[in-house]
Amino acid sequence: MIKRYQNIIICLLSLSLIGLLEKSSSGEYTFKQSFKGWFLNLIQGETEEPQKPLIKTSLISNLFQTASPKSTEPCEPKSTEPNFLIIGGGGSPESNEIALEKNILYFQRTLKNMGFNTPSTSIFFANGNEGNPSIRYINPQGQQKFKIPNIPNLNGSATVDNLINWIDKNKNNQSANKPIFFYFTGHGILNHENADNNAFMLWNNTPVTVSNFSRTLDQLPQDSHIVAMMAQCFSGSFANFIYQNGDPNKPLAKQTRCGFFATIKTLPSVGCTPEVNEADYEDYSSSFFAGLSGVNRIGQKVASADYNKDGRVSYSEAHAFAKVDEETSDLPVSTSETWLQQKASKKDVDELVDIPIIELQKNARPEQKYVIASLVKLLQFNPQKSSLENLESLTPDQVVTQEQKAYKIRLLMELLNVKMEAKVRQNNNQQDINILDGLIKCELSSWK
Structure with missing residues (x-):
């Protein structure tokens, strides 16, 4: 159990989760704010800068360094050329x-x-x-x-x-x-x-x-x-x-x-x-x-981004390509993804991080499957395990750069997109389903 919490601490710090831990009266570190709560705050727009914890080791101090970035149903257009x-x-x-x-x-x-x-x-x-x-x-x-x-x-x-x-x-x-x-x-x-x-x-x-x-x-x-x-x-x-x-x-x-x-x-x-x-x-x-x-x-x-093999590359597929190809600290999003992420509750995130990645991937659309599979491979994660289990097993050399940290968050965001789309459809709220279908259909359009 002690090693489990040590690994979680390294994971949290590596993702720049400043201030998630506080020192208890017994001298042990406990969660000040859960990882799950932090992730929800990130994607839904928490802007308040959390305070740094009282931790002094050189490893953790290095991980705290935050580097600046490198310099309704839609009408179908009669013509696709914009x-x-x-x-x-x-x-x-x-x-x-x-x-x-x-x-x-x-x-x-x-x-x-x-x-x-x-x-x-x-x-x-x-x-x-x-x-x-x-x-x-x-x-x-x-x-x-x-x-x-x-x-x-x-x-x-x-x-x-x-x-x-x-x-x-x-x-x-x-x-x-x-x-x-x-x-x-x-x-x-x-x-x-x-x-x-x-x-x-x-x-x-x-x-x-x-x-x-x-x-x-x-x-x-x-x-x-x-x-x-x-x-x-x-x-x-x-x-x-x-x-x-x-x-x-x-x-x-x-x-x-x-x-x-x-x-x-x-x-x-x-x-x-x-x-x-x-x-x-x-x-x-x-x-x-x-x-x-x-x-x-x-x-x-x-490499072709035609992930659904329909003979053309949609905007969504180009967006998926960029999530893997772009080696930066950016966290790319689309309108449908933002809409889904804003509907997520802490309970949704609680469930998300404990589900094996491969189970979530089954509900993904082709372009989402590409992102998940590519990032899992890149991060050397085990798809049979949950996100949290994979994060717990991280070593310090896997969380050095802002790009390494960003890829991990991109994967969590993609998995959340898949989970929340499935939830919207299971809830059978026709208004929400229509909105989601409209956004996805628009995003799946293309120049040709």
Whole structure:
């Protein structure tokens, strides 16, 4: 029993669960807050910083170090080729790293790799076509420099006015009922008072909150089909754009909306770097579009993400690919996953961590099975055992980096997604089932 608790302590600390233990009067360590409660707080948006426990060993002290990240039933669209809306860049030259420009260039290459010759694409980036140096990069000599944006077919700057003008232009131009794919690559802001209403930053340091973004989209026809992929810090908050006014306490928006986000609403993401070499980029955008197209950002082919073998790669499958491929501290989520996770209770998590992984995997969809199997293999877990049993057996060298810790949390999140979907269906609440089916169906759509 003592060894069991020692292993749990190592596990908890390795996952940066600061403050889960306190010292009792007898000198033994007891749980201050259970692992299960911590995990629930993480995925549902607990932002309060817990206090550090009174533990002094060098091993545990090292594990405490938190490294900063590397730099209703939907209307079926008549055409699957979307109108593409791409917005990117920092709010000022100082925060407008070259990786953001390169993300858009990779997006354009991805369109070509997938056979889009003349797609309906609008691109708004930073200061646009003004001709002023606004992109920060590091030259071969290690010096910080600034350059002019060089993006083919750039439509203008990343401003609120251009976003609203695009909406105005397209709200009466839906005769073909084309879906919309929105991609944002830039910076995000955490709303400390309400993490359900974070913001992304446009040029001139102009924030656009979840509620503002959702209300702007409301101007489009009610039969619009909108998919978002957002890679900024604290981006998981934008999963709330599926609700009226972006408010999770209100009903779903009339339109079909779904999305994919680099990380949960309370954590920063990676990918904003002034470094020039794309071979070093390991962000969510890179992995998502590699999974979607089959070609990574340096032109190499990657393993097919067509996990259900239907001849196409859906957004959900690209998202699954990224959960395994992206070697960062990000915790990627989708709208359906966020919706499911918010329904989880402590009892659900209590049950989750004690069920053998292989039993949970039986209820998974193909893309979920891929994630679970891949992460189990990567983490060298025993699928016949429960999550908690596997975590208890961790050794210190398995929990050194933030990436190692993130992969373990990604696996727990995936298992929870599977368990909560099964629970929703077993509860037989038709309204909830309709919402879930609508989100999943939207997420399973694709560019082609």
